[in-house]
C-alpha cells in the first residue's frame with residue numbers, strides 16, 4: 486500500500502470524501518492508542534509511541550491549515566486493505582507536552598509547546614510552564 490494507492494482507494498477520515506479528488510493528503514496525529522502496526526506516530530522526547538493517525542482530504546483543511554471537520558476515524562493499512570477505526574472504539578491518551586529530566590534537586594521541566602526549560606522545583610512538581618502560563622496534563 487503506497488500513497489498513490491491510498492489516494493485511489495481511500496476516503497477522508499473526517500468528511501469521508503474520496504481522496505482521489507484531493508490535491509494533497511494530510512496526516513493528522515491523534516491522541517488515541519493504535520492497536521495495529523502501521524501507520525502509527527510517536528515522540529522520542531516523551532517516549533510515547535504507537536499512537537493512531539488519520540488522513541484527511543483538502544476539503545477538511547482551512548486556508549490557515551486548521552482542521553475544519555471533526556475526525557471520525559483513525560486509519561490502519563494492512564496488506565492491500567485500508568481499515569477505518571471509529572475513534573469511539575479506541576483508547577484515548579493524553580499527549581505529553583513536557584519532558585522532565587534529571588534527578589532529585591537537579592530536575593528540570595521542558596515545555597514542548599514553547600521549548601523552554603525551567604529548573605524551578607515548583608514548576609517541575611506542578612508540571613507548570615511559566616512562559617505559556619499553563620499546567621501540563623498527563
Ligand SMILES: [Zn+2]
Nearest residue numbers: 596599614617
Ligand atoms: Zn511553554
